[in-house]
Amino acid sequence: MSQPNPNGRHPETRVVTAGRAVGETALAPTLYPTTTFSTETVDLGRQMATDPTADRFYTRYGNPTISAFEDAIAELEGAEAARAFGSGMGAITAVVLGLCSSGDHIVTQRQLYAGTQMLFQAVCPRFGIDVTFVDATEPGAFAAAIRPGKTMLVFAETPANPRLDLVDLAELGALKGPITVVDSTFAPPLIQRPLDHGVQLSLHSATKSIGGHNDATLGVVSGSQELLSWLWGFAVLQGANAAPFDAMNGLRGLRTLSVRLERQSASAQQLAAFLEGHEMVDNVRYPGLASHPQHDLACRQMTMFGGLLTFDVIGGLDAGRAFVEATTIARLATSLGGPETLLTHPASTTHVGLTAEEKTASGITDGTVRVSVGLEHVDDLMADFSAALDVAAQVA
Numbered sequence: 001m002s003q004p005n006p007n008g009r010h011p012e013t014r015v016v017t018a019g020r021a022v023g024e025t026a027l028a029p030t031l032y033p034t035t036t037f038s039t040e041t042v043d044l045g046r047q048m049a050t051d052p053t054a055d056r057f058y059t060r061y062g063n064p065t066i067s068a069f070e071d072a073i074a075e076l077e078g079a080e081a082a083r084a085f086g087s088g089m090g091a092i093t094a095v096v097l098g099l100c101s102s103g104d105h106i107v108t109q110r111q112l113y114a115g116t117q118m119l120f121q122a123v124c125p126r127f128g129i130d131v132t133f134v135d136a137t138e139p140g141a142f143a144a145a146i147r148p149g150k151t152m153l154v155f156a157e158t159p160a161n162p163r164l165d166l167v168d169l170a171e172l173g174a175l176k177g178p179i180t181v182v183d184s185t186f187a188p189p190l191i192q193r194p195l196d197h198g199v200q201l202s203l204h205s206a207t208k209s210i211g212g213h214n215d216a217t218l219g220v221v222s223g224s225q226e227l228l229s230w231l232w233g234f235a236v237l238q239g240a241n242a243a244p245f246d247a248m249n250g251l252r253g254l255r256t257l258s259v260r261l262e263r264q265s266a267s268a269q270q271l272a273a274f275l276e277g278h279e280m281v282d283n284v285r286y287p288g289l290a291s292h293p294q295h296d297l298a299c300r301q302m303t304m305f306g307g308l309l310t311f312d313v314i315g316g317l318d319a320g321r322a323f324v325e326a327t328t329i330a331r332l333a334t335s336l337g338g339p340e341t342l343l344t345h346p347a348s349t350t351h352v353g354l355t356a357e358e359k360t361a362s363g364i365t366d367g368t369v370r371v372s373v374g375l376e377h378v379d380d381l382m383a384d385f386s387a388a389l390d391v392a393a394q395v396a
């Protein structure tokens with residue numbers, strides 16, 4: 001599977017060792033719940049208050065439990081530095097509002113996580129930041145929308161929520177001028193590493209696959225020390241820092257990331273193939289399927305195809321709702337990347353306020369279902385989906 005990195009160790013090994021300090025004999029992450037630290041001298045305190053790497057001054061600035069998580073993520077992303085946040089949205093708002101000022105311009109894509117889209121649509125204009133939305137599956141779309149001297153940020157998400165469209169990371173990494181950012185939540189470090197392609201910042205909602213157990217709300221951004229130091233300066237004022245307890249759970253989650261992703265990717269591939277052959281199902285989207293319009297790109301930039309897939313239940317809104325309410329193993333819940341298989345029905349939840357045209361632009365139909373494949377036995381999942389599709393067929 002994945003290639004050994006230059007120091008000879010595979011990512012599967014590094015998820016187990018990353019973030020452990022030299023000489024540390026505790027194998028589980030150590031929790032420092034403390035909000036503050038005593039300093040020997042006034043000078044030392046002042047020095048730490050201005051040092052992005054200091055983690056024994058005040059927890060909003062830094063904390064050893066949070067550092068351990070950040071160091072682990074930086075190592076796995078191939079980054080110089082990382083900063084953890086209290087949520088994925090905390091990380092995204094820090095990048096957007098920490099790097100852009102009034103008068104600046106952002107280029108992003110139409111298909112985005114709903115929270116990110118709201119930030120670009122509703123918050124950025126209030127601060128005088130202009131945002132252009134493009135179809136990022138079209139080659140050259142980002143480059144064509146850049147306004148030289150004005151565009152501060154190009155913000156991509158790949159694979160994108162909910163239809164799993166991909167952005168070509170090499171093309172994004174080759175853009176000159178603006179700072180390039182990828183929300184790589186759907187493809188954690190073992191699956192894809194945006195920085196290897198020249199992208200400047202990689203971010204994750206670690207609430208999802210990285211934490212992996214539905215018990216930590218967490219975000220993380222990785223990149224150069226220079227960019228991360230700048231972000232740190234904003235982040236200590238923004239105050240969306242990670243909680244030590246969540247960072248501890250994030251690091252605990254990382255230790256099993258590779259086996260979880262392998263199982264979820266294998267099950268998702270099998271489930272996607274099963275759904276593709278089912279008469280009640282249309283438009284199965286999974287990067288690992290040959291029918292995915294960007295399957296070749298997925299093979300180039302992803303080592304596994306992940307646990308997310310999307311499909312349409314034939315029969316519209318009623319059939320879609322009947323399906324997600326009829327499964328008994330898969331649960332109807334937002335979020336992804338945990339042990340439990342989760343379903344969302346965008347047309348009646350996240351995208352309920354959209355017009356028919358807007359839904360089409362977001363790649364959603366009334367019957368669209370998003371699946372986050374969990375760790376259950378795939379045969380049980382297929383039986384669960386099959387029975388629920390029979391229920392949907394009765395209302396279609």
Ligand SMILES: *Cc1c(COP(=O)(O)O)cnc(C)c1O
Nearest residue numbers: 087088089113183185205207218
């Ligand atoms: C969940 C998610 C976010 C937001 O993360 P939170 O931890 O919920 O704030 C951002 N981007 C993507 C792709 C997500 O799935």
